[in-house]
Amino acid sequence: MNRNTAFVPVFAAILVLAGCSDGIDNSRLRVDVVEDSPREISVGRMPLSPTSAYLRNATAQGLVAFDNEGKVVPALAARWIVTDDDLGYIFRLQKTRWNNGREVRSDEVATALRMRINELRVSRFGDELSKIDRILPMTGKVVEIRLSAPIPNLLELLAQPEFGLTHKANGSGPMTAERISGNLQLRNRLEESNGAIALDENRITLTAHSPSRSLARFALGQNDLVLNGKFEHLPLLTATNGNEAQTRFDAVPGLFGLLVVADGPFLSNSSNRDALAMAIDRPRMLTSFGITDWRETLTLAPETLANREKLPRPDWASLNAQDRKARAQSTINAWEGSGGPVRPLRIAMPRGTGSRILFARLRTDLASIGLEAERVTYAQPADLILIDRVADISSPGWYLDQLSCRVTPICSEKADQLLDEARNAGSREERIRLWGEAERELIATRNFIPIANPVRWSLVRDGLLGFAQNPRGWHPLQYLGRDPT
Secondary structure, eight states: OGGGSTTOGGGTTTGGGTTOOSOOOTTEEEEEEEOSSOOOOOSSSSSOOHHHHHHHHHHBOOSEEEOTTSOEEESSEEEEEEOTTSOEEEEEEOSOBOTTSOBOOHHHHHHHHHHHHHHHTTSTTHHHHTTEEEEEEEETTEEEEEESSOOTTHHHHHTSGGGOOOBTTBOOBSEEEEEETTEEEEEEEEEOTTSOEEEOSOEEEEEEEOHHHHHHHHHTTSOSEEEEEOGGGHHHHHHHOTTGGGEEEEEOOEEEEEEEOOOOTTTTSHHHHHHHHHHOOHHHHHHTTTOTTOOBOOSSSOTTOTTOOOOOOOTTTTSOHHHHHHHHHHHHHHHHHHHOOOOOEEEEOOSSHHHHHHHHHHHHHHHTTTOOEEEEOTTSOOSEEEEEEEOSSSOHHHHHHTTSTTTOSSOOHHHHHHHHHHHTOSSHHHHHHHHHHHHHHHHHHTOEEEEEOOEEEEEEOTTOOSOOOOTTOOOOGGGTTSOOO
16 A cells, blocks of 8 residues: 555655653643644534534534444433323423523523424434424423334434524533644633533643544644544545554444435446446455554445344345456447447545545456446535445444435335335334335345445544444544543
8 A cells, every 4th residue: 555655755755753642641632633724713604524523512502412332322411201102201300500691491492492393404414303393391300202103213213413402592511622732722610519510621722624624633743633534534544654553443333335416328227336336345455544443344234233124135235246247248249339438437536545445445446347437526516426434323224315316316216115104103113124125125225335334433532531433433522531441
């Protein structure tokens, strides 16, 4: 891979400094969030940038939240119960205060949550939110969410940073943020016995930087934690050499593969789309990046996902790579014999050297069955686009929704209908059955070519407290610098 990383000579003079720090000051932490095109941090602008999501999660908690291990834990709500019909979630609020010192009341939380849900109905959460019927304050400290149909993963949904609540522009922590000398600094809130809000002395400085700058800063000891690394940035890690022991990989659930977004004559044929899937040598492709946690996938939803029916793998899954390609080659030959040559397939991918490496492998695999490919950006016309998306919730429905007729002309209206029926299902058994039928329909459609699970990485300074690898790839700031014991 060295030939693929020669473009980063800027690191040459600084790599010797990587890891040279003798210790870390957990009371003064510096966190960089990787963004390809860093923009102004804003907790109100949707969709949230990665850095803005971390800021909103830290300063405007929702009813529940994710902890540093990715588990749903109390936030504004101290505890909750679910009614027997799964149509009611009753939350008892903690005694806490907004940042302006006013005690949090249930009517304020209910109003803030209603407003937030109305804002998010046009977001990626919209389909799930359609089943929220009413949000009611019951007493000074109780809020009830009533549903028109069960939402099995409602708590996971409410723990997303987008559901952090504010009242008159005031959040309720667990941290507060202020700009000091141009830097955004966060401190944990400490509520005193008389109800007053104090601030912890420990500080976290949060910034957004490009991948190369974040890694250079880490090598120079200018930050302590780098978050939100993706596959396209991986060659930068190779270039730094000295950071292998400080790299943490999160093997996260979600979609990583090619979505068919054009319906020309060649791609409209499901056998041709199946040939593309067979041509990809996934183990060889992933080995190019040297990550043991990056595993190939052949199914739309993870085979180990809870509430997913056990569905068969593709009929070619048992074949070795050579036999798969021979079968795919036969399909392409038959098509070209009757339909003529196939123009180069345009594949949209993110920028970055990791993308170039992945595309080089992909182009070689497609060439082995007689097809040409060219790499384009997401802003250009494309035939297939690379999806690299972490699952918001642990539901088969999430995966099916990403492949609906709203996002690609190669789709199944029947699968969309089954998914809608699953959202209205009254029982868990009926919901699982409908999800299974919808996934079978999409498998037959072959509008998505799975390649692997998504992967996210972080750079963690030795001695940093409160950081934990987890299956969500999400690392809340309020836990950092604190002894987990």
